[in-house]
Amino acid sequence: MSPTATEPVPPREPAPSDSPPASRHSGRPLPGPTFLRVLNSEAIKFRSLLSTLILLASTAAVMVGFGALSAWGTGQFAGAAARDPQAAARITAQGGDLAVSVPTSGIAFAQLILGSLGVLLMSSEFTTGMARSTFTAVPRRLPAFAAKLVVVMATSFVVTAVSTWVAGLVAVPILDSYGLKLDPGSSQSVKLLLVNSAYVAAVAAIGLALGTLLRNSAGGIMSLVGIFFVAPIAFQLIPGDFFKEARKYLPGNTVDSLAAAEHVPDTLEAWQAAVVLGAWVLIPLLLAAVLLKRRDV
């Protein structure tokens, strides 16, 4: 215990006002939690945790690392294809552009990391007890939830976009050495960057909803892994047309449809994929908002 802590209070009490407490508020325009203030508070909370920063840095590292690996692998594959007419024909059928998707190769891992960040952002409030402070300061609760949503979605979008861009810059010289061209400024490159970043932001939102619903870090992350990693594989393994069809409607399968240069047969149209992903985001978020408002903290 610090030696300064035990002095009697009145001498070291500069703050409580001399004016009577009842009249203190008069003339002060907006003393309470406006949305911008709550957003600022959530931003402070977000960046003052080491774990958050580690997850963001890991995302960038994974995106850039996989971009580089993928550039190397694509170069090898293209080299082999050049000697194999059939493979060359397949590549041409796909628009001839293997290189364009290289910068976003790490997206499956980015979505898992940033989705988990979404889960943790709310579940840790409940596991540590912070929720009692948060919802005492913002007793209406939903502004704090919305602020967290804005913070985690914006950060996820920006981190994914920037690391995709950097991954592209790293990939260009590697692809170049195999005679492949990647133009990070081409319209399809930019589309891929934007769609994938928005997709990861959506996954982070789903994570936040899961964390709010389950209030448990392990449970939330496992649910996320279940939806994005286990279900697609399970649906593929289970025989029958129903699961084959249902698999299209899993959120993890929407990103390819959204980013495709042209519609690929037997997949969702881009607008359908947008609706499906939107539903995967909005329904859990609404459910989470309703329950957050209703349940005891």
Place this chain on the structure above:
Amino acid sequence: MIEANGLTKVYGAKTAVAGASFTVRAGQVTGFLGPNGAGKSTTMRMIMGLDRPTSGSVTVNGLPYVRHKAPLREVGALLDAKAVHTSRSAYNHLLAMAATHGIPRSRVHEVIEMTGLEAVARKKAGGFSLGMGQRLGIAAALLGDPRTLILDEPVNGLDPEGVVWVRNLVRYLAGQGRTVFLSSHLMSEMAQTADHLIVIGRGRVIADAPMQDIITGRGQERTKVRTDEPVRLTQLLAGRGASVAHRESDLLEVSGLDPRAIAGTALENQIMVYELTPLVASLEEAYMELTKDDVEYHSLPAAEAAK
């Protein structure tokens, strides 16, 4: 000012708070006393809008807490020393809390200084001792310079200096006209800090009265009397309706008559009395008797006196 009206909270089969009605007034320290599990924390969480009452209502400064435009400036609460993210520093915790209400950074430094947290403010709150956690919780409660303070077991885990510090702090804040509502299961602490006492047991308010009334208002005021003629005095006092216990050869313990009446009786009968000591019941005794068991809740004098 806190006003609870028929406040009830039921968790499944367990009734944590059963129709509690009470008023906590400004300008004094109101103690909220009860054994562990009596419903103190649940009541305080309902006041702060964290738990929804099953029935009944509670307002702070005239409005439900949730409806205040600037809640932290109305009410500061220490509900739980662990209401902090364990990996965040105390400073950042307070900064984030302050940001919700546009409270300036300078105020964050002020409350850190007031609570003696300067040395540890940049350290992770998860590594704090219970006492440091309490100080951080009190710092958070003071951030908005609120009119009303709600402190759940604030001295829990504090060292003796810390206990004295909290006692001085709450008395000082109440002296400024603020409402201070303080829970504890430590009777001795309450006796030294609170002006008014609300006693809760098994979710019910069993006494709500000024501290002095709770201590003395149980009817049984006793007096120690030392005399040369205990037997004769016993007969005379018994004749006037007192009940007398013969403690030692020259020592009586009299209840049912006040010291003045005892002295008068002795004087009239020429009996020498060389000690006459009013025995003040301790809060502890009063409390033990109040919370002895369920059956007595409705029949206690203090509970009636409080109505």
